Amino acid sequence: MKRLLALLFSLALVQLTFAAWHENIPQTIEQPDGTVIQCLASGDEYYHWLHDAEGYTIVMNPEDGFFYYGVRSGDSVIPSRYVAGKVNPAQAGLAKFAKISEKLYYERRAEYQHSLKASYGAPTRGTVNTICIYISFADDSVFHTKREQYKQIWTSTTTPSVKDFFAEISYNALNLEVHHFPESPDSVNISYVDLYPRKYYLPRSNSNPEGYSDSEKGQREHAMLKRAIEFVQAQVPADLELDMNEDNTVDNISFVIRGSSSAWSDLLWPHAWSLYTTTAMLNGARVGSYFLTLENGFGVGTFCHELGHVFGAPDLYHYTDTGAPTAVGGWCLMDASGNPPQSICGFLKYKYNKWIPDLPEITESGVYTILPLSQPDRNLYKIKSPYSRSEYFVLEYRKRTGKYEQQAPGTGLVVYRINPGAGNGNAGGPPDEVYAYRPNGTITEVGSISSAAFGGAGRKAINDKTNPSSFLWADKAGTKGGLDLSNITIYPDSITFEVRIDNRFPPTSLTYTPRPTYVDLDWEPCLSPGFSKYFIYRNGTLADSAATSSYTDRQVQVGLAYSYYITGIFTGEYAGESVPSNTVTYTPMGIMTLPYEQEFEDVTHGWMIKGFEEGFQWGDAATLSMPTDNTSMFIGANSVMAGENTPCKDFAITPRLNLSGKTMVNLYFDYSLKRWQQLDHLKVFYRKSPYEPWVLVIDLPTSGIGAQYKWRRYSLELPSLAYAAEAQIGFQYNDGAGMGYGAAIDNVVIREPAAGVDIGKVEAGVTIFPNPADREVTVQLTGITADKVTYHLAGIDGRILSTRVSRQSGLSETFSLAELPAGIYNLLVETDSQVIVKRIIKQ
Structure with missing residues (x-):
């Protein structure tokens, strides 16, 4: 939910709360001729813009320093010829809500996030010492807000505070200790005074020649923060432990800047970033990720949301306006934060924050009891969908009580759909990793998100026939999910519910092994009660059945493509056929001769890949969820689609190649590799035959940083030991059994020098x-x-x-x-x- 919230200080000082996305924040701008314009600002830390009350965008023209109504031009917004406030923009024919393109937005987001990924991850248990540094500009007056008020927001035990919030939602596992610098009496707020005036940290224009250019803004901000850190270094006690997890990085640091935000400045808008362009040390640890806010944008909700990120949780709101329904809303701080803030939902506390140690799965029909999320155990359940190999359901009991859970939208059983293939969180959604079922909610309709809790009058069940039904994402198909809960009953300290489990879970992890004249199929077996046998489908038609989890197909011909999937057949209460396993495609190939080319434009490419989320798949940018400028087909492995707890590791293997007797063979290919925390690796191997071990050739570097997958052309000479009659080249992607990004391969050429291959491809x-x-x-x-x-x-x-x-x-x-x-x-x-x-x- 997009949000604008207010915090009322005890001295009746109203200040804005910046959690992530904000709308209609009052702003005052002054034109070079002295004209004052009252307008509004909306956006988040990655992109925010000025606009009037009717939604007409306002941008500054750096050539004259005046603010004009903005118009979309390509991916950007540029000044029109109409000065803001001088004309009626509607009568001038301008369009409302002129904003940058989604592509440019994601590039701006990547600028901030690529450095954050390597430095986020503060310990979520024990004592974490937090540093808060106050900064004012050379031409500023003193802070209006007293140090005492900041301490109350951070650490009060009698009113809602950041420390108290995290102690409660972590079940007292996390103890935040906050240390404020420079040292100051509580009755005032002494700050570090920077070398430069405020206008130095505003964009450059003819009316502000001292401002920053796009290439300077990060350097100026980081240099200022480094100076502030060095100013307070001597005041930080030498024995204060700032690196509890011993990763050589300060666990948590925040900066508060004197004054108000400016929608026309990326620097003077609350944001999280990493101090990666320079080195600043505190007590032997390097300052990495930080959060910067403004004096008049400081509140409990702000810091609880941002520290939720520091402790691992992703955003659950959508970064761009796709028109898709709000996924979770007020049921989680990471979607819509309140003041006082409500809890982080249980699934995030389990997967990301690690405050809930396990996620027990219900596998048998029966009556179950669940305790409120405010309790440290028996507070979550998982139920698999019989109609999906990946999506499942999570249940939690939300009870409006205490300082923070009182802010939850209601009391009752909240049912979430979890989609691991959507990645971490909902920022890029849909699809969303976490979705809360609510009355009248569908794939396209938001419904009543505040009424999501079950257990009240008329809200005693959820199945495929109720409102809402337990529909799946299923590539936006919204197909039935197979959840069957009934008799949901709320008691003072618990909820009971009845579950019927449909055990028709499909076979999983279908793989194939090519042989000279046949193919072997293997898969993970069905272990559910009532299982009888497997059906093997070839090219969409039932080919055979099997009693065990393997099958050999000898009815294959060289050069033809064959696709396979497996289903399970069940008897008993849920008699019938399961949904299909993953599909694999196999093209029998003979021994190939040089020159060899493969552009992957057809399914008959003949490469051996897993063909599902845990490894390489064949497709385009959309089907593989890998945003890129490459509009052709390629093979790619996507760690995010595999999910956090599922390793993504696979070889993409060429057909057999006759390299015998060659004196020099060159390998050319396009590749894309995004890396997170140095986990992702894409390596090139060779082997002399399908029955011999792999030999490493090269560990590839990343192909670029950014929101999109960027491509590079690569060429190398294969080792002479690879020159055998049935040689194969293998590209191995491995996400390190962690949450990585992914890799892709396209346009492979293997040839001898000057062997007649299209020279444009080398x-x-x-x-x-x-x-x-x-x-x-x-x-x-x-x-x-x-x-x-x-x-x-x-x-x-x-x-x-x-x-x-x-x-x-x-x-x-x-x-x-x-x-x-x-x-x-x-x-x-x-x-x-x-x-x-x-x-x-x-x-």
Whole structure:
């Protein structure tokens, strides 16, 4: 839910609460001619904009410093020819709500979030010491808000506070201790005074030449924070532990800036970021992630929401207005925060915050009892959907009581649909990871989210025939979910409900192993009561049945594509056929000769992949949920789709290749690799035959940072030991058994030099001489015109030994080998668009 909330201080000071998304915040702007305009601001920390009461966007023209009505141009919003306040924008034919494109929004979000991912993750148990630093600009007056008021918001035990909130919702597992700097009497608020005036931290224009450009805003903000940190360093007790989880990073730090927010400045709007452009230390730990807010944008709800992120929880509100229904609303702080804030929902406290240790699953029909979410145990249940291999249901009892749960929309049993394939949280939704069922709610209709709790009059059941029904996301199909709860009854300290379990769970993890003249199918068996046998479907038609979880299909022909899926057949109470397993596609291929090309435009590509969420799949950007400019088909592995608790690891394997007798074979391909916390890896291997072990060739670097998957062209010479009659090349993606991003492969070419393949698919040249060498080698590039070329000298294991950056791509570079032991090394020549790998032999 988009929200604008207010906090009333004890001194009757009303201040705005910034949790994430805000609407219609009053703003005052002054034109260069002295005209004052009263307008509004809306948005979040990634993109916010000025507008009038009717929704007409207002932007500043940096050429003259005046504010104009804005119009959409491409992905951006630019000034129109109409000065704000001088004309009627409706009569001028302007459109309301001119905003940047969704693509540009996600790029702006990625600018903030890519650095946060590596530094978020404060401990969620024990004592966490939090640093709060107050800053004012060189031309500011003193803080109006006293230090005593800030301490009340942070740590009061008699009124709602940040410390008290997290103690309650963590079941006293988390103890926040807050330390304020610079030191100050409670009756005033002493701050660090920066070197520069406020206008230095506003955008540059002709009327504000001291302001920042787009390339300077991050550097200016980080330099200011570094100065503030260094100013208070001597006041921070040397024995104050700021790195409880020993990751060499300060667990939690916040900054409060004197004054009010400015919708025209990214710096003067509350936001979370990471101090990644410079190094600032406190007690031996580096400052990483931080939250910055303004004096007049400070409240309990603000910090509880933002600290929810610090302690691992994602946003549950949608970052862009897709018109989709609100998923959770006021049932979770991470969707809609109140003052005082309500609790974080139980599923997030289990999966992300780790304050609920387990998620017990109901697997048998019966009557069950659940305790309120405010209790530390017996407060959550999971029930699988018989009609999905991934989606399931989570139940919690919300009881309006105490300081914080009193803010929940109601009392009763709240039923959520969990969709692991949607990723972490709902920010990019739909699809949403977490969705609360509510009366009249559907795939497209929001319904009555505040009435989601079951147990009251007329709200005693949920199944596939009630309102709401237990519908699944199922790729926006909204198909039935198979949940069957009845007799939901609220007692003072518990809720009881009856469950009927449909055990027709499908077979899972179908894989295949190609053989010279047949294919072997294997899958995880059905263990549910009433299971009888499996049906094997080939190309959508029932081909056979099996009693065990494996099958061999000998009716295959080379060059034809075959798709397979398996169902389970059950007897008893829920007699019938399960929904299908995942589908795998197999194309029998003979031994291929060079040159070999594969663009993956057809399902008959012949590569061996898992074909489901835990590994490589074939498809396009939409079907693989991998946003990219690549509009063609490709193969990709998406760790987010696999889900947090499901490792995503797979080999994408070429058909057998006849490389026997070759003297040099080059491998070219396009690849995309996003990496989170150095977990994701994409490696290239070879093996001499399908029956021999894999041998590592290279561990690939990331292809770029951003919201989208960015592509690079890669070329390397295959090792001579790979030149066998049935050789195969394998691309292995591995998310490290954690939550990673993913990788993709496209446009593969394997050829001998000058073998007649379309030259547009191969790259410029890299010549190394002498090679082999004993002391040094010279590297000469041809056909590369990039502004910057990066050279990495790496061991055969992928470990980088040295790096050099050159701004003169046309010149030769000399590399010393004198200090290296004899052996084989890789030289990676890297530009924004391609990576070329050459082997160097040190004698």
